[in-house]
Amino acid sequence: MKIVKILLALFFTLASAQESDNTKDFESFELTSSMYFFTLKGSIDSKYPITIKLVTDIAGDANTIRAVNVKGVYLYDKFQKNIPIYGELKQESLELFTESKEESFTFKLTQDDLKKILDDKKQPLNITGEWKSTPKGKESKALQVVLSEVDLLEGKISRLDEYLMKAQKSYEPTEENKRWLEYSNEKLVTYYYEDSAFFIKPANIGILELEAKNMSFKDFEKAAREQMQEHTLDNFAGGSYEASTGAVADTKAIIFSSLGEYFYRSTPHPNNIYSYAVFSIKDLAFIDTSLSAFVNVDKKFINFLQKELDKAWKDAGNDDEAPDISDRMEYTTFRLGDEDIEVHFEFPYVIRSQDNISIPKAKIKPFVKKSSFFYEYFK
Structure with a gap:
């Protein structure tokens, strides 16, 4: 459904561009919550x-x-x-x-x-x-x-502000662009951008594309606008980047998750970008979410994880065997939920549909390191 909306938005804007050689560019940066x-x-x-x-x-x-x-x-x-x-x-x-x-x-x-x-x-x-x-x-x-x-909470944080960033850029097509436009009688190339950014008060930490930087609010807004411009590239015949980035928090951490979709005028399907990050309130820094920072990645754990993947693979109706994950540990990350842990394997694209499996907290608890930032969530 989101792809259809992107296509429709792109179609109507480009259609209106046929009536005029000038489509007004815009940028907005607004506090939403x-x-x-x-x-x-x-x-x-x-x-x-x-x-x-x-x-x-x-x-x-x-x-x-x-x-x-x-x-x-x-x-x-x-x-x-x-x-x-x-x-x-x-x-x-x-x-x-x-x-x-x-x-x-x-x-x-x-x-x-x-x-x-x-x-x-x-x-x-x-x-x-x-x-x-x-x-x-x-x-x-x-x-x-x-x-x-x-x-302040932990003497560090009083507020997390979310800002919605939107940008539109229209420009004359290059000779390379025109190859993609010649069949639609369009005159301008139009690109859209939408995402969220976050600012932590009074620590003055700006979080853009899930990267944290110490900066004044003035610098934060400047960096946000520069980020919008970085995405509005003119090396393809229009398209959009739409991300849904959100945050949830408790008294220990802020958890950010993001799903972004690039849709290029020259391609029939979007490229998806998934991001996940855990920000420690006490340390004012992102926490390592690799498996080795969370559990003891030994043979016993790998065998346990392989069995969980085998079961999920079979339950999903796959006839072939699940891939061997013994060499995937350095690429594997996890996401902490209320009742489950979601494990992300970062498989090659051909089997990306089975990238994530959910494991109940109770089953993974015996493997969690006591020194891990996340150990408290399993008490």
Whole structure:
């Protein structure tokens, strides 16, 4: 369906170019959404110091947020054990629950409270709320909670902004281009570009095509516009590059994934580009997602992975045998999901349709290195 849309967009634009020798070029670079990251410090019953670390889902401007889901962890400072929580942040309140819903936090917020929570600096708070424990079969308990401070998550990140980049370029065809245009009576070559870029505040890290660079916002916007121009090449007779790049986050990492499609006027099918990257909030850097950084790649693991591929290959209805992956380990990467691990083999193009298999976390857990950045996700 996406290919059809690209073809139609290209057809209508090039058709309009027949009526005029000049098609207006454009570039746009617009903020579309944000995620917010923050740490709340306080105490329960004035006796038990606690820390709450939270990340919001994708949201709009801080001034227009009505309700947004949040997730994260809370911990008693004395014990330093993360307890997963989730909930909702509204203009007038913050409500949080543990996964079992046996514990909850409720806070009433003023506009000033919300502004401070979503700001990009450490500052004092004075928010009073309630912690409630309602264990099954036991007496419920409620205690006062006071939040006294808000800080950046890990002291590093307060916000991730997503920008949509669009570009169009039209130009006179070269002699080489004209070979592709002579049968359609088109006069101009037109190229389209669309993708997302991200900027981390207040660390001033720009993420373009899943590469992170320290830069001011001014430099970030300049680099984004240069990237758009780099894609609008004039060595083919028009086409488009459309990428869908997104981000999800928890209190440990931001995970970026991207699917890009190049469609050239001279080819009937697009070239697909898949990208995946994990950005550590604590380290402000991308994490190695090769298999060797994740598991002990020994004979036992390779045999396990081969059996998983053999099964997936058979389940997909293939009559021939699955390829031998013993020499593919240096090319193989993984993608972390909620329940499964997706393994990407980067096979040669002729068997690319079987590039990915999903393996339940429980099955791969025995092989995960304790020193790995991802080990915590398997506890």
